[in-house]
Amino acid sequence: MMPRLALLFILLASFLPARAAQDDPELAARTELNAGVQAFRQANYEEAVGHFERAVALQPEFITAHLYLATAYAQVFVPGVDTPENVVWATKALNEYREVLQRKPSDMTSLKGIAFLEIQLKDFDQAKESYQKAIAADPTDPELFFAAGVADWSMAYRDIEAEKKKLSAKAQDSLFLSAGCADARTAALANVNDGLAMLTKAVSLRQDYDDAMVYLNLLYRLRADVQCGDREAHVADLKKANEWTDMAMAVRKKKAEAATKSGQGLVDAPPPR
Numbered sequence: 001m002m003p004r005l006a007l008l009f010i011l012l013a014s015f016l017p018a019r020a021a022q023d024d025p026e027l028a029a030r031t032e033l034n035a036g037v038q039a040f041r042q043a044n045y046e047e048a049v050g051h052f053e054r055a056v057a058l059q060p061e062f063i064t065a066h067l068y069l070a071t072a073y074a075q076v077f078v079p080g081v082d083t084p085e086n087v088v089w090a091t092k093a094l095n096e097y098r099e100v101l102q103r104k105p106s107d108m109t110s111l112k113g114i115a116f117l118e119i120q121l122k123d124f125d126q127a128k129e130s131y132q133k134a135i136a137a138d139p140t141d142p143e144l145f146f147a148a149g150v151a152d153w154s155m156a157y158r159d160i161e162a163e164k165k166k167l168s169a170k171a172q173d174s175l176f177l178s179a180g181c182a183d184a185r186t187a188a189l190a191n192v193n194d195g196l197a198m199l200t201k202a203v204s205l206r207q208d209y210d211d212a213m214v215y216l217n218l219l220y221r222l223r224a225d226v227q228c229g230d231r232e233a234h235v236a237d238l239k240k241a242n243e244w245t246d247m248a249m250a251v252r253k254k255k256a257e258a259a260t261k262s263g264q265g266l267v268d269a270p271p272p273r
Contacts, residue, residue, distance in 0.1 A: 152195030
């Protein structure tokens with residue numbers, strides 16, 4: 001049987017860290033943060049949220065806790081689901097990312113997180129502005145230029161489709177010859193051209209960026225739609241769109257062949273001796 005004094009010592013030792021955490025808000029906040037990280041790694045996101053919320057409450061200036069809380073909120077948010085309950089998670093994440101930026105204006109995780117959530121909430125104008133801030137902080141990241149280009153495409157597509165819906169179904173493929181073309185061009189052309197610039201930059205930074213090539217194809221097709229009455233420009237844009245489609249397909253084929261070759265290499269490799 002364990003002596004009573006030894007048992008008492010063990011009980012006190014196990015009690016002291018918890019007591020110390022209660023008396024020291026910084027230590028308690030870090031304890032909550034660590035528990036939240038463990039829950040997050042196990043995909044228990046709502047449990048992680050609870051721990052991170054308590055960490056922030058204990059230490060409001062704890063930037064790491066705000067960042068983890070924002071990330072946990074964003075993880076609970078389901079993109080494409082527009083229910084009020086779901087949007088609340090995105091709103092909470094945005095608020096926490098902004099808390100981080102107030103203390104650390106150049107934090108890339110927060111800049112990217114805000115822009116991504118704004119895209120998911122279809123706040124494309126604001127997302128574009130947020131991606132421009134992120135690009136200013138890191139002009140070497142092709143994914144930022146790609147995402148900014150997608151925001152441009154989203155706005156241009158929205159505006160052009162709105163004009164197409166005013167036409168008969170048969171006439172929608174000939175928007176560039178219709179009376180509504182001028183309005184569509186005014187609404188969309190700036191975003192189209194900016195998107196082309198963003199995506200071209202993305203490809204210059206990552207030459208095998210097939211997703212960017214796909215969106216370049218889509219943007220050239222949109223620009224063809226608003227080449228009002230100019231058949232030559234319309235045809236030229238469609239030609240460019242097809243060229244980017246071909247390039248994207250070629251890159252994807254090359255990647256698939258490389259992946260297959262790599263897999264075969266692993267299978268065919270002789271066993272170690």
